[in-house]
Amino acid sequence: MTTKSKRNPILRKRGLRAALALGLGAALSLGASGCSSSSTGAGGGQIVVYTYGDNSTNIQQAAVDAFNKTSTVKVKLVQVPGNDYSPKLRTVMTSSSAPDVFFNWGGGSIAPYVKANELVDLTPYFNQAPLKGAFLPSVVAAGAVDGKDYGVPMRGMQPVILFYNKTLFAQYNLQPPNTWAAMQAAITTFKAHGVIPFALGGADNWPDLMWLEYMLDRVGGSGEFTKIQNGDSSGWTDQAMTTSLTDIQQLIQEGAFGTKFTSTSYTNNAAPALLGSGKAAMQLMGSWDYANQLSNYPNFAKSEEGFTTFPDVAGGTGNPADVVGNPTNFWSINAKTKYLSTAVAFVQYMASDTYTKALLAGGWIPTATTTSSLLSSYPNPAFGQFQYQMVQQAPSFQLSWDQALPTAVGTPLDTEVGKFFAGQVSVSQFESDMQTTQKNAGS
Amino acid sequence: MTLAATSGKPRPQRHGAGAPARVGRPRLAWALPGFLFFALFAVVPMLYAVYLSFCGNWSGIGSPQLSGAGNWTRLFQDSSIRQATRLTVELTVLSWVFQTPVAMLIGVWAAGKQRNRAVLAALFFIPLVLSSTAISLLFKALLDPNFGLAPSIGPWIGFPDGNILGSTNGALIALVFVGGWQFMPFHTLIYQGGARAIPKSFYDAAAIDGAGRVAQFVHITLPQLRNTITTSSVLIVVGSLTSFETVFLLTQGGPGAATSTLSWVMYQNAFDDFNFGYACALGAGLVVVSTVLSLLMVRLSGFGSMRSTREGA
Structure with a gap:
């Protein structure tokens, strides 16, 4: 599984x-x-x-x-x-x-x-x-x-969850990364100690997209993407999009994902292995990664792995209870x-x-x-409870963008996000590229 | 690889074999199965692809409808196609520059009759019998930035953290290298055959005139290998233009679009975006370009006249 x-x-x-x-x-x-x-x-x-x-x-x-x-x-x-x-x-x-x-x-x-x-x-x-x-x-x-x-x-359900290594966080006296400030503090500390703050399978492009999905939601609310999904390509150039992209660019530049994420892949288990083996401290990934850790790093999954929602962003208008991922x-x-x-x-x-x-x-x-009444039979009740409540309480459960958009926009989006994370396009270039792609696909 | 082909002793030229082809040739009917097979599995799909390229952005649902040359005009305006073309040309040129000299030198060297050369040549041949998939996956594991050899090799070749596949130039170099590693033995084999076909008397005569090893190579081997070079180059150029598996397995066109070659873009359009019409336009365009390129190379190098270099020997 x-x-x-x-x-x-x-x-x-x-x-x-x-x-x-x-x-x-x-x-x-x-x-x-x-x-x-x-x-x-x-x-x-x-x-x-x-x-x-x-x-x-x-x-x-x-x-x-x-x-x-x-x-x-x-x-x-x-x-x-x-x-x-x-x-x-x-x-x-x-x-x-x-x-x-x-x-x-x-x-x-x-x-x-x-x-x-x-x-x-x-x-x-x-x-x-x-x-x-x-x-x-x-x-x-x-x-x-x-x-x-x-x-x-x-x-x-497959919500995207922020997984982290509880042992590493305890070792450096850090708070769980459920606020933006705690996350920034963690990034700085881990970098200073040679630990990659976030494992990211950037070679696959779609793990990059999860970051943009959450950032845009936290900065501008779930309505921002709904606008794009409904075919309004001007959404790509909204201020919230610019802010989100700029924030992500800053994370990349300060080394939050290490220096090798563009050649690290999720699909060959490299990114999860970084988290499971303690080389990276956090990973933003779909809930399925828990099962993955359970089979490859059972000790880590059972006793060291923590999970939380994506943090609130300062000045953002989004609801921090919003969830992105694959509803089912x-x-x-x-x-x-x-x-x-x-x-x-x-x-x-x-x-x-x-x-x-x-x-x-x-x-x-x-x-x-009926799930909540049956949850006690789940192999890891704590993780099951967290996941179920996260989704149950979510005002919005946004389907992954590359799935929610027509394939003629969704697939180029994956590539474009990959280019953005690899530093091949600027914020404004990303925005205008996506706007053009969506316009062309609509015509 | 028969060693008997180059016996060391001078021997009479076999004029009979080179005589005009009055020997009975098979009739055209013999080629019929080949023609049929080629028509059914190459020409018909190719024509269908050309048809689909005029069917707008047919997604595989419903039946394709002719809707003009929209895909073709888009092909010439698409900036991602321009970038992919530039990349494909770079990949092709780099592959040629990397493979040709090495394959030629090893091939000429392996043409010698010494037993150690025969053994080593057989060893050099091994990459060719491995599947592209195996080779690509092997190198993907070797070049893994976290768990492979890349962190150890990287610092020596300008990638201090081992992020070879994750950097724009590194990924392209990796493609050139892996492709070269795989196909060089094949070109070595072609050059070996070509070098063995050069009459030994040329070298004997040159030796009498006082030509050294280098002079013999430059003035006898290179000119005599002219047709071999053309054959090998056409194969390298067309192969690189349409190479797909290595990109697919090693880089997936990434990082970003740094290794999105034309064939990868075609694949993405067809099987990720389900835009078969545009992918077919791109595919048909690739067929035209590679055909024209190989015809040009054959024409310009005089290979088309098919004259035997041994005439007058």
């Missing part, structure tokens, strides 16, 4: 696709002919469900098995290898063997399908039992496009399904206590509203 989402390591390693991309034309034709291979389509009294294949799909498989015991139309779960999931889904959705139900990240990841009228509007189902009130509202909202619900939460992953239903009632019944099953308990046992914090 090390990886959970699009922002996660596995999806970023696209080995097979690398081979395909050697000849783009060849890749396209292979993709076009390859889609009929994996499933039998929506016929023969069964529905096909595509899920992101990683080492926690046993939870979904168990749910499918339980569901099939009572259902006349059977569910067939297809596990698509994680690193190929997005392109595979993109190809298969246009073919006759498209899945009836499929895994996604909500927001920008399904917007193109919504636009093409390929998804079932689930809003009516969320207004009635068993889905009504079953999941945290901020999480359900992340699966909506243009105010209509298209996704049913099917995995745990979702099931969406293909509008072309032949067995709509079975598909709906299957996604409704996600609201059951059985499924919620299965997620908890697998190390996830489910997004169901």
Whole structure:
């Protein structure tokens, strides 16, 4: 259970696709002919469900098995290898063997399908039992496009958390970094003692983006990004954006991330290892990193690892309870399904206590509203409680920008943030580049 | 690698082999399977890519619709494409400058008949039989700034903290080096073959005239290797223009966009942004540029006339 989402390591390693991309034309034709291979389509009294294949799909498989015991139309779960999931889904959705139900990240990841009228509007189902009130509202909202619900939460929440090394903080008499002043003091002290203040996998670009996401929220509030997400490209040049970028630039220049973060990667576990081995004192990362530490540095994870929310920024107007990250992953239903009632019944099953308990046992914090009463069964109750309350109390749970925006803006954003952190573009250059990118994508 | 090819003793030239091709050639029909295979897996996808390049920003959903040459005009205005082009040219030139002299010297050296040279040449050949993926991952681990050898090697080559892959120049140099390490043995092999084909009588004659080792190399080996140089250079240039795996596995185009070559930008557009139309325009453009470049090189170097250098020997 090390990886959970699009922002996660596995999806970023696209080995097979690398081979395909050697000849783009060849890749396209292979993709076009390859889609009929994996499933039998929506016929023969069964529905096909595509899920992101990683080492926690046993939870979904168990749910499918339980569901099939009572259902006349059977569910067939297809596990698509994680690193190929997005392109595979993109190809298969246009073919006759498209899945009836499929895994996604909500927001920008399904917007193109919504636009093409390929998804079932689930809003009516969320207004009635068993889905009504079953999941945290901020999480359900992340699966909506243009105010209509298209996704049913099917995995745990993945907020971005500030992890830190409690032993190192105690050793240098430092306060937990939950205020800006405490964080600055920690940076200065750790630098003086040869400890990297923050581990950062800058080679992957998307860990950089987490910093900008939180900074903008704290400086200007959650509305700043909502404006951009709604297509107003002038948001990139707002004063709050400039302030956030300038603050981050200062952090980079004072060495808060060390000097080697541009070649340090998260996906090959280098950045987490810096934190786990005590070479770095803090890391801003998605909650999935806890499981990662638990398997690679169990002693650190169990007794030395602390966790807190991103600090308040002096003079900022944002609510320090706001959270960014991946609210969860979702099931969406293909509008072309032949067995709509079975598909709906299957996604409704996600609201059951059985499924919620299965997620908890697998190390996830489910997004169901019943979770708090079941949390005691979580492997690390303290971390579980912290995570659940952080999300439950969050006025806003902003989906990672590169997922929330259309891919034509989201992917260039990752690269642009990487360039900014590597010092290749200035604050104003970043702003105008992103504004141009979004304008071009909109046209 | 047969050592028998260069027997040490002077021997009569085999004029028969070089005679005009009146020997029965296979008929065109024999090439049909090859043609079909090439057409199906290279020409057809290429034409489809050209078609897609006129289909706007087709994202893979729905069927592509022709919508004019928007992608092509964007291609010439896009500043990231300009930067990628500049980078690709730099990578190509650096790769050529790095690989050609080294491969040529080792190749000429390995052409000698000594047994130790044969053994060493076989060892030098090893990188070529490793897969690009293995090589790239190996070097990624070696160049890791925290847990690899980079902190030890870095200070010697101007990167005090070992941030080789994380600096703009360092990442490019790493790409040139890893690509060179991988493909130099192949070019060495080409030069070895080329050097062995030079008649020994040339050297004997030069030795009688008092030419030393260097003079023999400059006045006999280099001119005689002209066609070999062209072959090797075309392969290096086209290979570097379209090289992808090393970038993909070693730097992911980073840091920032410091190693975003044209083929990497094409990949990103297709499989990260799902803008297949623009990626196809870029891919089709790359095909045109590399074809034109290799034709130019062949034409300018006189390789196109295909005259044997051994004529008149």
